Amino acid sequence: MESKILESLKLDETDLQLLNHLQTDASLTNQALAERVHISPPTCLRRVKRLTDAGLIERQIAILNVDKLAPLLGHGLTAISEVSLDAQGTDELDRFERTAVQDPAVQQCYRTSPGPDFVLIAHVRDMPAWLALTQRLFTAQANVRNVKTYFSVKRAKFEPKVALAQMNRAQAAI
Numbered sequence: 001m002e003s004k005i006l007e008s009l010k011l012d013e014t015d016l017q018l019l020n021h022l023q024t025d026a027s028l029t030n031q032a033l034a035e036r037v038h039i040s041p042p043t044c045l046r047r048v049k050r051l052t053d054a055g056l057i058e059r060q061i062a063i064l065n066v067d068k069l070a071p072l073l074g075h076g077l078t079a080i081s082e083v084s085l086d087a088q089g090t091d092e093l094d095r096f097e098r099t100a101v102q103d104p105a106v107q108q109c110y111r112t113s114p115g116p117d118f119v120l121i122a123h124v125r126d127m128p129a130w131l132a133l134t135q136r137l138f139t140a141q142a143n144v145r146n147v148k149t150y151f152s153v154k155r156a157k158f159e160p161k162v163a164l165a166q167m168n169r170a171q172a173a174i
Contacts, residue, residue: 009054014039016164018047019056023161026060066155077130078123078152082116083138086145093117096141105133116148 017037021028028036034044051057066075085092093111100109100120108121120137124130138144 009050009056015047015051018044019051019162020164022048022057022060063158063160074125076123076125077127078121078155079130079149080152081118081120081122081147081149083118083120083144084116084146085118085143087143088117092143096143099141100137103133103137105129106137116146 014037018033021033021036030041030045030048033048034041037044039047048057070076083096085096096118097109097111100106100118103122105122105124106120107123108119110119111117112119122130122133124133134147138147
């Protein structure tokens with residue numbers, strides 16, 4: 001159903017405004033969102049449902065402030081790992097990806113080209129937890145050829161927001 005909706009979906013400026021507001025603050029009530037976009041609440045609700053049904057709104061989450069959590073839980077380690085596999089067939093790539101995305105320590109998983117086959121962002125409690133993760137993901141996987149990991153010493157920016165205005169202008173120019 002989602003793919004059929006996507007095929008027929010056309011985004012107008014109101015849809016882009018709704019998506020922009022929601023990715024900034026998904027806790028807005030339907031009434032508040034409708035007011036910001038200057039549409040009626042029923043229209044707002046219908047449009048957001050259509051965007052959700054189409055899969056453009058994947059989920060709504062709370063983004064936690066790791067610096068404020070650190071005194072309570074510890075800073076932990078954020079690792080950025082480049083992973084190269086021995087064999088890069090579809091089955092091998094899919095198998096490693098399934099394993100990586102199922103691990104709760106892996107926050108982000110990207111299949112990349114050129115260079116390493118994958119880039120992973122993982123967050124663990126401490127170095128023993130990192131060792132356990134490396135054994136689960138890299139050592140136990142016979143197809144992993146090389147892993148190069150960088151540890152973050154400071155997160156200067158984390159913004160999961162998609163720049164919709166620039167994308168829309170680029171489409172209009174085509």
